[in-house]
Amino acid sequence: MARKTGSHSEITGPRVREAALTLFARHGFAAVSMRQIAREVGVQAGALYLYTKDKQSLLFDLMRTHMDELLAAWADEPKGQNALEALEAFSRFHIRFHLERPDAVFIAYMELRNLTDENFAAIEALRRQYEGELESILRAGQEAGELDISDIRLSSMAIIAMLTGVNTWYREGGRLSREAVADRYWDMVRGAVGA
Amino acid sequence: MARKTGSHSEITGPRVREAALTLFARHGFAAVSMRQIAREVGVQAGALYLYTKDKQSLLFDLMRTHMDELLAAWADEPKGQNALEALEAFSRFHIRFHLERPDAVFIAYMELRNLTDENFAAIEALRRQYEGELESILRAGQEAGELDISDIRLSSMAIIAMLTGVNTWYREGGRLSREAVADRYWDMVRGAVGA
DNA sequence: TTGGTAACTGAACAATCGTTCATATCCAAG
DNA sequence: CTTGGATATGAACGATTGTTCAGTTACCAA
Structure with missing residues (x-):
């Protein structure tokens, strides 16, 4: 499976930053994994790297x-x-x-x-x-x-x-x-x- | 090898806490590993558990x-x-x-x-x-x-x-x-x- | 209808994580 | 001299880490 429906790039990008903001604030940068952020966004970890270098x-x-x-x-x-x-x-x-x-x-x-x-x-x-x-x-x-x-x-x-x-x-x-x-x-x- | 010389318990205990204090302050709790603390103390990671539960x-x-x-x-x-x-x-x-x-x-x-x-x-x-x-x-x-x-x-x-x-x-x-x-x-x- | 591409998956990578444990060594007491 | 507890090693455990990538899907333009 890949993209479900429609063009998501302009939606997923901000959602990644929102999820990271919330999770970093709550648990701390070092304690939050890329997989946690991905789960919050509803995506696999690899997809995050379409929106951030690292x-x-x-x-x-x-x-x-x-x-x-x-x-x-x-x-x-x-x-x-x-x-x-x-x-x-x-x-x-x-x-x-x-x-x-x-x-x-x-x-x-x-x-x-x-x-x-x-x-x-x-x-x-x-x-x-x-x-x-x-x-x-x-x-x-x-x-x-x-x-x-x-x-x-x-x-x-x-x-x-x-x-x-x-x-x-x-x-x-x-x-x-x-x-x-x-x-x-x-x-x-x-x-x-x-x- | 194990203990090198003399009784170390009263020395190592405080040193573990000192190392943890310094490292936690510098890098943050989640970013510091037990192995880093052990290295700072000059001991293997397992030995830390003689001085702290976890x-x-x-x-x-x-x-x-x-x-x-x-x-x-x-x-x-x-x-x-x-x-x-x-x-x-x-x-x-x-x-x-x-x-x-x-x-x-x-x-x-x-x-x-x-x-x-x-x-x-x-x-x-x-x-x-x-x-x-x-x-x-x-x-x-x-x-x-x-x-x-x-x-x-x-x-x-x-x-x-x-x-x-x-x-x-x-x-x-x-x-x-x-x-x-x-x-x-x-x-x-x-x-x-x-x- | 076809082809191209943006968006995403899922598996894989080596590295590192906290913790446990059998084993070894040292020191003090009997 | 022997014994026993304190102190430490070093290997091992399964889980998780950030990141990469070949493959798959869904959409849009031609």
């Missing part, structure tokens, strides 16, 4: 796509009139974007060590670029006297860690809505930068 | 030991005279303790999904206990009017995520000493709780 490329594609989308989405986001408004925009954007794709976020943070050196460098560069966006806001706010920050790099890392941490405990349908969570985190971020 | 128990032991040490160390820590001082003590303690054992921290956060359900529940309970320590401080501070917090659980998670984040970027011999880092993070924590 397992490593599958992981890298997921991570690079995630980072590209992150940077593109932030670029499209309205930044407000000053540094404080930009920081609020960043905080709310970060929480919203990350809560919308918990699996991709999980993978992007947990599977860095399973990338080859070359692929790791590429993802790391994108991450630094995103961190740079926040650093720019903090620097502008400091120069304008809007914020009180003793170390920009350090504050940037602290804020990102705090905001990303939402993903570890937030559950849909829980006690607080996403907006309520974002409100409270923005309060804390503002306090942390002395504004 | 691979899963090895992981669980590392994580439970880490959590036990964390809780014991915090219990021994001076807490100050009021909630604000206790929060400062907690912040500085958390950074110090975590920076001293980056491998164990990494494993405790990354390998939860590789635990059996039973083992996961045990580790999770210890983690909740630690989070409860911080929540108690925040609640006391709120009741005493020392702190301005809108949601204790949420603030607790935010603070812990922020503090633990230090481990992702701090490098020994870098721009800032541990004390300088702790000073700045304490400033941010204090701002985040409105004090």
Whole structure:
């Protein structure tokens, strides 16, 4: 047996990435076999290689796509009139974007060590670029006297860690809505930068 | 051939755990084989089973030991005279303790999904206990009017995520000493709780 | 109706996995 | 000097791993 009905290439490709995303997030890259992914898609393991060069490329594609989308989405986001408004925009954007794709976020943070050196460098560069966006806001706010920050790099890392941490405990349908969570985190971020 | 010289049990046991700790942190639990651990220790794979029931128990032991040490160390820590001082003590303690054992921290956060359900529940309970320590401080501070917090659980998670984040970027011999880092993070924590 | 090709199967490859076990060696105690 | 337990080897187990590939099918265009 082979192809059952119709042209499947444009359907199977995305389904492979979806299955890999879910399974990698749930069990970890190293613990998931190509056969498990294939079973999830409803296909034999060999067919996966029509859509990815190898397992490593599958992981890298997921991570690079995630980072590209992150940077593109932030670029499209309205930044407000000053540094404080930009920081609020960043905080709310970060929480919203990350809560919308918990699996991709999980993978992007947990599977860095399973990338080859070359692929790791590429993802790391994108991450630094995103961190740079926040650093720019903090620097502008400091120069304008809007914020009180003793170390920009350090504050940037602290804020990102705090905001990303939402993903570890937030559950849909829980006690607080996403907006309520974002409100409270923005309060804390503002306090942390002395504004 | 078997044992070369002397009694090794009290030496090999810890060495197995050390090797597992390092390798699990570097490559991930699922990506490390028992043979790799054995090679690091300088022993054949079969000998590992004199010191651990199986691979899963090895992981669980590392994580439970880490959590036990964390809780014991915090219990021994001076807490100050009021909630604000206790929060400062907690912040500085958390950074110090975590920076001293980056491998164990990494494993405790990354390998939860590789635990059996039973083992996961045990580790999770210890983690909740630690989070409860911080929540108690925040609640006391709120009741005493020392702190301005809108949601204790949420603030607790935010603070812990922020503090633990230090481990992702701090490098020994870098721009800032541990004390300088702790000073700045304490400033941010204090701002985040409105004090 | 035919031919070509995209999509897929199913078997096969060598390598590696966690774990067990019979065997060997060493040390301390009787 | 003998014995027994602790410590380790090294081979073996079946299962599974990522990946390749020759063959098979289903569809579309001519």
